[in-house]
Amino acid sequence: xxxxxxxxxxxxxxxxxxxxxxxxxxxxxxxxxxxxxxxxxxxxxxxxxxxxxxxxxxxxxxxxxxxxxxxxxxxxxxxxxxxxxxxxxxxxxxxxxxxxxxxxxxxxxxxxxxxxxxxxxxxxxxxxxxxxxxxxxxxxxxxxxxxxxxxxxxxxxxxxxxxxxxxxxxxxxxxxxxxxxxxxxxxxxxxxxxxxxxxxxxxxxxxxxxxxxxxxxxxxxxxxxxxxxxxxxxxxxxxxxxxxxxxxxxxxxxxxxxxxxxxxxxxxxxxxxxxxxxxxxxxxxxxxxxxxxxxxxxxxxxxxxxxxxxxxxxxxxxxxxxxxxxxxxxxxxxxxxxxxxxxxxxxxxxxxxxxxxxxxxxxxxxxxxxxxxxxxxxxxxxxxxxxxxxxxxxxxxxxxxxxxxxxxxxxxxxxxxxxxxxxxxxxxxxxxxxxxxxxxxxxxxxxxxxxxxxxxxxxxxxxxxxxxxxxxxxxxxxxxxxxxxxxxxxxxxxxxxxxxxxxxxxxxxxxxxxxxxxxxxxxxxxxxxxxxxxxxxxxxxxxxxxxxxxxxxxxxxxxxxxxxxxxxxxxxxxxxxxxxxxxxxxxxxxxxxxxxxxxxxxxxxxxxxxxxxxxxxxx
Numbered sequence: 001x002x003x004x005x006x007x008x009x010x011x012x013x014x015x016x017x018x019x020x021x022x023x024x025x026x027x028x029x030x031x032x033x034x035x036x037x038x039x040x041x042x043x044x045x046x047x048x049x050x051x052x053x054x055x056x057x058x059x060x061x062x063x064x065x066x067x068x069x070x071x072x073x074x075x076x077x078x079x080x081x082x083x084x085x086x087x088x089x090x091x092x093x094x095x096x097x098x099x100x101x102x103x104x105x106x107x108x109x110x111x112x113x114x115x116x117x118x119x120x121x122x123x124x125x126x127x128x129x130x131x132x133x134x135x136x137x138x139x140x141x142x143x144x145x146x147x148x149x150x151x152x153x154x155x156x157x158x159x160x161x162x163x164x165x166x167x168x169x170x171x172x173x174x175x176x177x178x179x180x181x182x183x184x185x186x187x188x189x190x191x192x193x194x195x196x197x198x199x200x201x202x203x204x205x206x207x208x209x210x211x212x213x214x215x216x217x218x219x220x221x222x223x224x225x226x227x228x229x230x231x232x233x234x235x236x237x238x239x240x241x242x243x244x245x246x247x248x249x250x251x252x253x254x255x256x257x258x259x260x261x262x263x264x265x266x267x268x269x270x271x272x273x274x275x276x277x278x279x280x281x282x283x284x285x286x287x288x289x290x291x292x293x294x295x296x297x298x299x300x301x302x303x304x305x306x307x308x309x310x311x312x313x314x315x316x317x318x319x320x321x322x323x324x325x326x327x328x329x330x331x332x333x334x335x336x337x338x339x340x341x342x343x344x345x346x347x348x349x350x351x352x353x354x355x356x357x358x359x360x361x362x363x364x365x366x367x368x369x370x371x372x373x374x375x376x377x378x379x380x381x382x383x384x385x386x387x388x389x390x391x392x393x394x395x396x397x398x399x400x401x402x403x404x405x406x407x408x409x410x411x412x413x414x415x416x417x418x419x420x421x422x423x424x425x426x427x428x429x430x431x432x433x434x435x436x437x438x439x440x441x442x443x444x445x446x447x448x449x450x451x452x453x454x455x456x457x458x459x460x461x462x463x464x465x466x467x468x469x470x471x472x473x474x475x476x477x478x479x480x481x482x483x484x485x486x487x488x489x490x491x492x493x494x495x496x497x498x499x500x501x502x503x504x505x506x507x508x509x510x511x512x513x514x515x516x517x518x519x520x521x522x523x524x525x526x527x528x529x530x531x532x533x534x535x536x537x538x539x540x541x542x543x544x545x546x547x548x549x550x551x552x553x554x555x556x557x558x559x560x561x562x563x564x565x566x567x568x569x570x571x572x573x574x575x576x577x578x579x580x581x582x583x584x585x586x587x588x589x590x591x592x593x594x595x596x597x598x599x600x601x602x603x604x605x606x607x608x609x610x611x612x613x614x615x616x617x618x619x
Contacts, residue, residue, distance in 0.1 A: 090221065106421060149214045153216075173220075180209035255530055267427075267432050268432055320535050330356050389524065392551070455596070463579070464516075469509045535607075
């Protein structure tokens with residue numbers, strides 16, 4: 001029997017695709033973590049797929065694939081449970097509120113209060129504004145907001161895994177975010193805007209509380225939606241199509257589909273929030289553009305409460321981060337070197353994790369090692385995912401241009417009555433259109449052609465398209481400087497004319513970044529869910545989201561380039577970084593890409609942390 005780098009062979013992979021452990025009753029509203037059924041055949045005490053030439057069925061008549069079928073049969077998606085759609089609706093409402101609120105931040109901070117206005121509305125031909133702090137201030141504050149909102153998931157994930165569970169953490173985070181929304185509304189009241197110092201103080205406080213709520217929400221809603229399917233179909237099984245073709249219903253592909261449509265709902269919410277609120281600020285005032293998202297957000301706690309007994313929920317099992325870190329530290333003993341190249345080689349050694357498995361250590365294992373060998377494989381897989389995520393800050397740099405610099409760029413072009421912060425809605429519109437097309441046509445076509453478009457391949461393509469988006473923005477900025485009457489200072493307060501370029505040319509960078517999101521951002525959420533140990537999913541998802549915060553921190557170094565006449569350099573440097581980052585990413589992880597199936601089919605460990613989840617109520 002040959003084994004790969006994680007100690008699994010194809011026989012074990014196919015064996016893992018069949019249920020293995022006996023049912024354990026779950027409390028109402030609680031996920032049954034070991035809902036697989038043991039299989040028995042006449043005269044066989046411990047059957048495995050690799051021991052049999054044909055497929056076999058469990059007590060419910062569900063047929064599971066053999067080793068040969070795992071290799072040869074086409075894979076298809078399963079049916080998404082309806083409870084997942086309600087979670088997607090909650091995400092839609094939350095993203096409507098988040099993007100509807102944040103889309104007007106740039107104009108609120110950067111532009112001065114229009115003459116004769118008390119609410120900040122600009123009217124048909126005017127530009128909405130309130131505080132007049134300039135582009136650098138708006139870029140700095142919007143970057144801080146995004147960085148803060150993506151740092152807080154680390155805290156939210158810790159609280160969910162350690163104390164509250166995902167469901168309760170989501171509800172508490174919603175309550176915190178509502179408080180933040182209310183304070184932001186106060187900052188936009190006309191009598192408060194009249195005193196800019198008081199307005200910016202209230203705005204900053206609201207921003208911090210708002211980000212705290214968002215941070216607790218994001219790392220927990222994402223795993224929760226995929227767990228609804230996993231609770232019913234944790235393993236691969238055979239499905240015969242109408243044509244008679246035998247196919248494998250693959251949970252990994254189904255999770256990928258769930259996250260595709262989850263992301264589509266995110267962008268439907270973002271689209272509604274952004275389009276509605278830019279018109280609200282332009283024709284009514286900033287107070288309305290903050291009130292309406294708050295009203296939409298109030299649907300979140302209502303839906304979550306009404307569905308509380310329908311959701312499959314994993315109770316908190318106690319944080320296992322400390323044990324994972326101890327395990328890694330034990331594996332690193334004797335592998336450190338003053339030569340960093342040697343240290344990296346030691347980290348990549350095939351026996352790095354094998355030597356710290358409890359079965360290998362035997363009676364010499366430390367007292368804190370209360371887990372089994374399989375959990376070591378799960379931790380290895382989760383850490384591999386985190387190393388993949390370490391490349392994401394480079395990709396996020398290109399994506400983040402949508403929230404500030406591209407909005408400011410639009411204001412220097414011919415708008416023809418459209419608000420400058422309306423154009424970036426090309427991105428969510430493209431996603432709403434192309435996500436279903438990608439799911440229904442592109443991915444199945446590649447599968448029929450025998451092309452495995454694995455997550456790591458998708459991410460590499462995401463980097464390439466992100467770079468292409470920034471190249472197009474760089475070229476566009478060049479022509480704004482070249483053709484505009486104000487030369488390379490079109491954002492100056494003294495400049496009263498726009499460059500003779502239709503603003504909808506920005507469709508090109510927005511379309512490219514949208515396709516980049518399909519391949520990179522959606523796949524990141526999927527990778528976090530499928531590769532993390534089940535008792536560390538919130539944490540691994542939070543680490544993925546935290547990469548965005550790191551990117552925003554790096555983005556602060558680009559603030560000095562976020563003003564005329566340096567914007568060409570801003571887009572150009574980011575384009576080069578995305579191209580180089582994507583190339584280095586693939587060269588680094590192309591071997592890991594070949595292990596995709598083995599990583600997905602590691603059997604679930606019996607180790608659950610300090611708190612056992614069987615039969616207990618979810619938090």
